[in-house]
Amino acid sequence: AQRVTQPEKLLSVFKGAPVELKCNYSYSGSPELFWYVQYSRQRLQLLLRHISRESIKGFTADLNKGETSFHLKKPFAQEEDSAMYYCALQNSGYSTLTFGKGTMLLVSP
């Protein structure tokens, strides 16, 4: 069965510090992985997709198939990055997602 693991419930850093939110997955095929973000009192929105290899709001994520990981990184955290971050794996058939339990990122001034 496919699974997404986010080992940290909470990550607290100071502004300007590097950030790494960990995500590991279990999937037998070729995975489609995403990071979704939920800012306070806002709806979930897509942050990154692994295939696009884009940098959104300074965040990047690299798929490491050997380590089955898709960690989210940012070199210098900003206060506005404070949010709940979910790693998600696309289910076969492309219509739904399997989510990790989420990591709350708090960036202090």
Next chain:
Amino acid sequence: NAGVTQTPKFQVLKTGQSMTLQCAQDMNHEYMSWYRQDPGMGLRLIHYSVGAGITDQGEVPNGYNVSRSTTEDFPLRLLSAAPSQTSVYFCASSSQGRYEQYFGPGTRLTVT
């Protein structure tokens, strides 16, 4: 475009009551899904639909019913509410062949 809309925003039910959470999208998306969000559990899939007239169960379907008579609407029915169904419910939609899911603002449900 309003995107994905959900009503109500908040609801309090007593154990045993029934109700329907509404979800609508105006993007002509084929796929629609319901998730519940619980602290420490992330989002879990309840039911989903790949088109009008087609629905299937997700990870946690018990106690919920769905139907999809139109492309736009995907209501979620709680048959007999239980305290374990206290949660935040999110509806999402996506287009066939496209990867991004669009989420609604959520419905916060409390069952006492």
